[in-house]
Amino acid sequence: MKWNEGKMNKIAGLLYSAVGLFFILVIPSQIKNVGTDWYNSPRLFPYVCSGMLAVFGIWLVIDGIVLDKKVKKEDQDEHKTTKQQFKMVIGAFLIMAVYAALLPVFHYVPCTIGMLAGMMFWCGQRNYVKIGIISVVLPVIVYYSFKYLLYVRLP
């Protein structure tokens, strides 16, 4: 995926202003109205922040349009991310998400062994001895250190 600076600014600006508008719309349902002075209202600061986000998002869109008019697309900074790169990131995120989902269900040690082994393999490590040793030893050390030395409860 290849974007020039102007196009990226326009898309990013739309995204951020949409987020800002979303929060402006949900604030009434998320924060009760307490009937106090406006400066002491719990809604004031969230409204101001989400309003700023929406306004700055629109400003970024305008900045992108102006940049496209002033500078030729070929002369603008380019931002490239290939499908393979996205795939690597999404894979890593999914491994972490599955790990977080399974942690409360299963014990810390087997979940972490699975996560470490899976992540190391995903990162391109093919030395199975290293994968085996590190993915087993590290969670065991961490578990016993936290449980018996630091008295921190783990899943």
Next chain:
Amino acid sequence: MTSLGSIFTAFIALLAPHNLIWLVLGVIVGLIMGAIPGLTSAMAIALIIPFTWRLQPTQAIPMLLGAYNAGTYGGSLSAIMIGTPGTPSAAATVIDGYALAKQGKVGKAVKTALFSSIFGCLFSTILLCTVTGPISKIALKFGASEYTVLMIFALTLIASAAGKSVIKGLIGGAFGLLAGCVGMDKGFSMTRLTFGNLKLASGIELVVMMIGLLAMSEIFKQMENVRDKADAPQLPKASCKDDDRYNISEFKSNLRHWLRSSALGAGIGALPGLGPALACYIGYDIGKKRAKHPELFGKGSVEGIACAEAANNAVCGANMIPLLSLGVPGDTGAAILMGAFMVQGLTPGPLVFIESPQTVNSIYAGLIISNLSLMVIALIFWRVFRKICSAASSIIFPCVCAFCVIGVYALNSSITDVWIMLVFAVIAYIFSKTKVPLVTCIIGFILSPLFENYFRRALVLSDGNFGTFFSSSLCIAFWIITLLSVFLVIRGKHRDKNLKDGM
């Protein structure tokens, strides 16, 4: 002013082996806990407290102070070596520390951070010994209005940290400010923006947000090309001996930064509620504005590390000022220390200097000797950390992920924190792809609850009269500093634009 003779006596007493060993243990524990992302110096202190119940005050208090001080420095080790701040106070150190490490100059970065931290803490300890009384009187004059104007000044850091695109910096700042609103409203005790999630009612922890935003997102970015360098070490080796050394010339050039940042950090530490996370960014930002070569900041500048670390560790000593003189802790670590002090028979407050002068002297001596111990221990063991962090990328990144998860989980034993960390990691990845600086988001998040709290309190106390923000000389002074800061930012951006057009 405390007599030098009594401090010297406490110093000598602390150097006795049966006292010194506990301080050294405290420093080691603090260093390790601070270096692991998510395990902060506050946690190090909390974990050491049970061990101190059977110790004498002259052993227990220096041990705790050693952990506090070393934990604050320890965060810079992971900030430099893996681009993840071990503690929130090391967030600004990541910017230049990690960049310098990527150039093969890990040793230089670590030593710069170490000497800067020691200078900062010693500076504030000397202030603590000499001017606790006058500083605490000034701190008492800070009301809600003064704090609000101070927060407005701090918000100008967002524009300053925005880099090339001010708009994107402001977007990051606005998002951080909004994220800081999640949780319980302090005025009316009602939930805000929690979307029905009970865990979010207590707000988003700074550590969780920071690990997600900085550490996990950096790992996701590195994941893009990790297979191309699966077996390559994550940190390049030093190309020459000078890469691991801290030179006299660097010492001389950093000295003015140390003095300035330490003074700033001490000022922020003397004010309750602000903390070292804010100090490191303010120290870094002002150091950048005053540097001869500000364009080098962010690309591995030794001065950048010096400014951030001197400021954040200066908070350690200065935090004792409101704690001892007023009985008000400056940050979370100081709050836990206060509890520990009370267990040891020391009641912080105005009478502490009369009721427990020997214990107060052990605090002064403990802070000084903990810095010296930290220097020796860090210089010996930093290579061990580097060895660990120099493992292949395909090994180090998964291990860092595991530590991030355990560090975040250990805060509140809550899996929700892990999910929040992952959400922020995704947000930060999108920010990095759209070139929104993450620093502005963190600054906004830190300042959000502080600014809103003081702003509302000031207006409630003045019945909605905005004149309260101009009512005292401290307020006027901070307004002038704020306007000066904005002027410097605009001038800097204008100069950058002229340079770019001139090219």
